[in-house]
Amino acid sequence: MNTATKAVRAAALENDLTRISGANARFLGAARRLLIDNAWVEARSGRTFDVRDPSSDRVIAHVAEGDAADIDLAVDAARRAFDDSDWSRMKPVDRERLLHRLADLIERDADDLAQLEALDNGKSVIIARHVDVKHAVEVWRYMAGWPTKLEGQTLPLSGSLVPGQEYVGLSQREPIGVVGAIIAWNFPLLLATWKAAPALAAGCTVVLKPAEETPLTALRLGELVVEAGFPKGVFNIVTGMGPTAGAALAAHAGVDKITFTGSTEVGRLIVRAAAGNMKKVTVELGGKSPTIVLDDAKVDQAIAGATSAIFFNQGQVCCAGSRLYVARRHFDTVMEGVAEQAKAMKIGPGLDTTSQLGPLVSATQRERVMKYVNEGLTDGARAIAGGRALSAPGYYVEPTVFTDVVESMSIVREEIFGPVVVAQPFDDLEAVARIANNSIYGLAASIWTADVSKVFRLASKLKAGTVWVNCHNVLDPAMPFGGYKQSGWGRELGREAVYSCLESKSLCINIAA
Numbered sequence: 001m002n003t004a005t006k007a008v009r010a011a012a013l014e015n016d017l018t019r020i021s022g023a024n025a026r027f028l029g030a031a032r033r034l035l036i037d038n039a040w041v042e043a044r045s046g047r048t049f050d051v052r053d054p055s056s057d058r059v060i061a062h063v064a065e066g067d068a069a070d071i072d073l074a075v076d077a078a079r080r081a082f083d084d085s086d087w088s089r090m091k092p093v094d095r096e097r098l099l100h101r102l103a104d105l106i107e108r109d110a111d112d113l114a115q116l117e118a119l120d121n122g123k124s125v126i127i128a129r130h131v132d133v134k135h136a137v138e139v140w141r142y143m144a145g146w147p148t149k150l151e152g153q154t155l156p157l158s159g160s161l162v163p164g165q166e167y168v169g170l171s172q173r174e175p176i177g178v179v180g181a182i183i184a185w186n187f188p189l190l191l192a193t194w195k196a197a198p199a200l201a202a203g204c205t206v207v208l209k210p211a212e213e214t215p216l217t218a219l220r221l222g223e224l225v226v227e228a229g230f231p232k233g234v235f236n237i238v239t240g241m242g243p244t245a246g247a248a249l250a251a252h253a254g255v256d257k258i259t260f261t262g263s264t265e266v267g268r269l270i271v272r273a274a275a276g277n278m279k280k281v282t283v284e285l286g287g288k289s290p291t292i293v294l295d296d297a298k299v300d301q302a303i304a305g306a307t308s309a310i311f312f313n314q315g316q317v318c319c320a321g322s323r324l325y326v327a328r329r330h331f332d333t334v335m336e337g338v339a340e341q342a343k344a345m346k347i348g349p350g351l352d353t354t355s356q357l358g359p360l361v362s363a364t365q366r367e368r369v370m371k372y373v374n375e376g377l378t379d380g381a382r383a384i385a386g387g388r389a390l391s392a393p394g395y396y397v398e399p400t401v402f403t404d405v406v407e408s409m410s411i412v413r414e415e416i417f418g419p420v421v422v423a424q425p426f427d428d429l430e431a432v433a434r435i436a437n438n439s440i441y442g443l444a445a446s447i448w449t450a451d452v453s454k455v456f457r458l459a460s461k462l463k464a465g466t467v468w469v470n471c472h473n474v475l476d477p478a479m480p481f482g483g484y485k486q487s488g489w490g491r492e493l494g495r496e497a498v499y500s501c502l503e504s505k506s507l508c509i510n511i512a513a
């Protein structure tokens, strides 16, 4: 057993549930149910599933396993709330007030939510508190500002199809209806927020299906929604498996829009299922985002930036900087620096505030990541840091840095969704734009440089929904996020997220009649 494995094993043994807050201990102590019509109910089948702590593989909670029957009930509740309830009659300013009240409650319980997220997902409790929960509050507040600003337009008509008549044209925005949201496990509370906050701001109602690996903070969010005073049926949660509960929601004829975050493979299934009743669709899918260090970059800054671009959240980030391209003259220095930082990272449970890299979310995810790592090694790539899973009780993989890679390798082409980066040198902007774009994905990219003209020249060539300059993984409620190519359809956050939950209705009035 190597030293890192020993340390992680010791930390995991110490990571017993005595660190858990009273509120979280109570929450975990009872089987968690589905939220339908503001009532907590068991799954119709009576089934439950286990939720595990990724740092120890222990079962920490039992959660109702909803399926198609429960999705039917939740969609019916959401439909009733949308068609005829206090929610549908609520003034925009009152909707705003409710959304702000929810943000206040999340802020009140921020420490507990962060701890629960760290326990459920394996991420660092510090990151959970200062990224996941903090950003979730910011998004709820940003979206709370929208209900009173969803304006229509007057349209200057000049058509003359019917002589002698005169028309006035208006367009107004109306909520789409029932929104089904299916989310991944990497940022559970935050993704629930990205989906639910714009939908509720637009006046829609929601049925949320959290990821089966990480349902806990979404269920706590459900408690806060009820406490905030949202009318019944406005926000419903059905926990369960993807192929049953998720598939039923995606295909449901009573759902008007489906919004999904997850793998491109499942995204394709969602799009097909949505075609049945032509639901509106937003899908935020995979990525293989390039981090590009130009020849004039500040090298130390680029080393730190490239390291955190990939290892933040154990690399389980759809926009992680998983391909690193470095100007040839800095390649050796940058690679030495990134490898050194990777080797120095303290691996341990998320609840240990000194951990810098936590476990992956599940044993399945660790196997998936290790399959890629082993393929890379077999294909002839060189691991200058990491390359192994730890034989600790949790699902740990060492932060891994590959050089000597070529574009045909699976580790370069496919999304690994783990702490693994592949690196190559390049010679000029044209060349790096070509390799950066040589991917089925187009979610994000970062450019590290001090030369503003190169920023514009390169950014305009990159096929990516977000291009960061001298930063990576920076998200803001006002900044739309989503992908080109197979990284998805539509955008999360910002005005675009709210408008994606609205229909546009044209009103044409004959004023000569």
Ligand code: ADP
Binding pocket: 182, 183, 184, 185, 209, 210, 211, 212, 240, 241, 242, 243, 244, 245, 246, 247, 248, 250, 261, 262, 263, 264, 266, 267, 269, 270
């Ligand atoms: P990962 O492979 O990383 O777990 P997925 O894309 O499989 O990511 O999962 C993201 C979300 O999609 C989860 O909530 C999961 O339950 C759900 N899901 C998985 N399969 C399906 C499916 N066939 N239909 C609808 N949702 C699904």
